[in-house]
Amino acid sequence: MDSDLDIIYADATELAQLIRTGKVSPIRVVEAFLARIQRINPKLNAIVTVDADTALREAQAAEAAVRAGRTDLGPLHGVPFTVKDSIDTAGVPTQRGSPIFAGRIPTADATAVARMKAAGAILLAKTNLPEFSLATDSDSPLTGRTNNPWDLRRTPGGSSGGEAAAIAAGLSPLGLGTDLAISVRGPAAHAGIVALKPTLGRIPMTGVWPRAPRRFWHVGPMARTVRDVALAYAVLAGPDGKDGFSSVTPSTSARTSSSSSTAITGVDRLLRVGWLVEPGFGPVDSEVAATVEKAAQALQRTGRVAVARVRIPALEEENALDVFMRLLVNEVQPVLREATAGQPDDKIFAVARGLLQRPATPTDEYVRAEQAAERLRDGFAAYFQHYDALLCPVLPISGYEHAAKQLRINQNEVPVSHVMSATVPLNVTGLPGLSMRFGTSSEGMPINVQIVGSWYAESTVLHVASLLEGVSAVKGLFPKL
Known part of the structure; x- marks a missing residue:
C-alpha cells in the first residue's frame, strides 16, 4: 500500500488478506489508524479510550507470526477493531457512559470481544455512547457528545x-x-455504514451491560462493507454456555459471495423480497421512501430477486414502539435503581432520570403489551411464509441535529422517538436486520435501507445485502474531514 490513506480506505477483509500474505505490516496498519484517531477524533469525539501501547505490542506479535510462516492465523489476524464502551474489555476501561462507572476496568473480556481477539483482531479503542446505552443521541455526562462525520452539527x-x-x-x-x-x-444509517442486528441470541450478550431487558438486547458487528459484517458475524455467532438466550449454533455460512444464491441461502430459485415504506412505520420522509423503492428496483434488476410491494397487517394493527416502551419501563427500572442508588443527581443523566421517573406499566397493561408482541411475531411469521426478506427504511428521516426533540417529516411533527419506529419491531420480535447505505439526501446526508430476514436467516439477509451493495452507487464514500 502506497499511503496510510490506502490503509484507512481498505476494508477489514482486504486488510486481513494483505497482512496474511505479508504485503502490509500489521504494525503499519495499527499506526495508520492511531494517527488517524489523533488527527480526526478531536472533531468527532467518537473514541473515548485508546489502548495504543497494547495494540502496538499485539501488532508486533502479529507480524512475527506472519514472518514465522504460521499456518494457524485467524481470519482477522492483525486487523484493528473498536468496541462500544458498554462492552467489557479486560484491562481497558469500560465506563458505560456514566460518571458512576468512571475508571471501571473489567478483568475479563465480553464473549464478543474474546471471539474477535481469538480470530486475530487487535483491540484499538473504545467508542462513545449515551449513558447506559439508553438514548438515540450519543451524548454522555462522562465523555461528552459525538458528532456525525458527514456534518458535525x-x-x-x-x-x-x-x-x-x-x-x-x-x-x-x-x-x-x-x-x-x-x-x-x-x-x-446516520453515518452511512453497514451494521447487522442478528437474531436474538445469535451473538451472546455475556459481558455487556445492562443485561436487562436482555430479550431485546443484541450485540452486532459494524463496518463499511457487507463482507466485513459477514466475516465478523461468522466469528461472533454461536452460544457460549453463559447467555441463556444464546443457544442455537449457526448452521449456514455467513459468506456473501453472490456467485450462487444456493450457496448462501440453500434455495435454488429467485429470492422473494417484499418492500414496505408505509403503512406500518408511521410517517417516512419522501427521500427515504424513494431510496427504499430505488433499492427494490435495483434488486429486481439483478435478475436474482423477485420484488413486490407488500403490507404487513400486524405492523398496522400494533404500535411496536408503544409495545416496546410499555415493556421496557418495568424491566429496566430495577436495573437503573440498583445502578444509581445513593448517587447524586449530577452523576445521573437526563435519560436515566426520565426512565426512573416514568410510571411503571400496570400488570394488566403489561400483559396486553406481551400479547401484542406475540401478535407481531405471528404477523412476521405469516409474512415469511411467502417472502425470504423484507426491504424497508431504517430511519424515517436522514440525519438531523443534536438534541432534537421533534422532527418534521412530510409536514408532520413527530417526537424524536419516532426514529425507532422501523427498527424496534425487530427487537420486539427478535428478527435479524441489516442497515446499509443506498442513497444520499438533498442535504448530503447518508440514507440507509434495512434488510430484514426470518429468524436465524442471517445468511439470506447478508446475501440480499451483498447483491444490493454490488449495484449501489454510493459504496466506498468517505466524509471529508
Whole structure:
C-alpha cells in the first residue's frame, strides 16, 4: 500500500488478506489508524479510550507470526477493531457512559470481544455512547457528545453512535455495538455504514451491560462493507454456555459471495423480497421512501430477486414502539435503581432520570403489551411464509441535529422517538436486520435501507445485502474531514 490513506480506505477483509500474505505490516496498519484517531477524533469525539501501547505490542506479535510462516492465523489476524464502551474489555476501561462507572476496568473480556481477539483482531479503542446505552443521541455526562462525520452539527445517533462515527470517518475498519431498539442500525444509517442486528441470541450478550431487558438486547458487528459484517458475524455467532438466550449454533455460512444464491441461502430459485415504506412505520420522509423503492428496483434488476410491494397487517394493527416502551419501563427500572442508588443527581443523566421517573406499566397493561408482541411475531411469521426478506427504511428521516426533540417529516411533527419506529419491531420480535447505505439526501446526508430476514436467516439477509451493495452507487464514500 502506497499511503496510510490506502490503509484507512481498505476494508477489514482486504486488510486481513494483505497482512496474511505479508504485503502490509500489521504494525503499519495499527499506526495508520492511531494517527488517524489523533488527527480526526478531536472533531468527532467518537473514541473515548485508546489502548495504543497494547495494540502496538499485539501488532508486533502479529507480524512475527506472519514472518514465522504460521499456518494457524485467524481470519482477522492483525486487523484493528473498536468496541462500544458498554462492552467489557479486560484491562481497558469500560465506563458505560456514566460518571458512576468512571475508571471501571473489567478483568475479563465480553464473549464478543474474546471471539474477535481469538480470530486475530487487535483491540484499538473504545467508542462513545449515551449513558447506559439508553438514548438515540450519543451524548454522555462522562465523555461528552459525538458528532456525525458527514456534518458535525448533526448526531451520529445512538446508542452505538461513537462506533458508527469512528468507522465512517476511518478511525476503525470494524467494530462492535449493541442494539436495544435501534442502536447499531440507526447509527449506521446516520453515518452511512453497514451494521447487522442478528437474531436474538445469535451473538451472546455475556459481558455487556445492562443485561436487562436482555430479550431485546443484541450485540452486532459494524463496518463499511457487507463482507466485513459477514466475516465478523461468522466469528461472533454461536452460544457460549453463559447467555441463556444464546443457544442455537449457526448452521449456514455467513459468506456473501453472490456467485450462487444456493450457496448462501440453500434455495435454488429467485429470492422473494417484499418492500414496505408505509403503512406500518408511521410517517417516512419522501427521500427515504424513494431510496427504499430505488433499492427494490435495483434488486429486481439483478435478475436474482423477485420484488413486490407488500403490507404487513400486524405492523398496522400494533404500535411496536408503544409495545416496546410499555415493556421496557418495568424491566429496566430495577436495573437503573440498583445502578444509581445513593448517587447524586449530577452523576445521573437526563435519560436515566426520565426512565426512573416514568410510571411503571400496570400488570394488566403489561400483559396486553406481551400479547401484542406475540401478535407481531405471528404477523412476521405469516409474512415469511411467502417472502425470504423484507426491504424497508431504517430511519424515517436522514440525519438531523443534536438534541432534537421533534422532527418534521412530510409536514408532520413527530417526537424524536419516532426514529425507532422501523427498527424496534425487530427487537420486539427478535428478527435479524441489516442497515446499509443506498442513497444520499438533498442535504448530503447518508440514507440507509434495512434488510430484514426470518429468524436465524442471517445468511439470506447478508446475501440480499451483498447483491444490493454490488449495484449501489454510493459504496466506498468517505466524509471529508
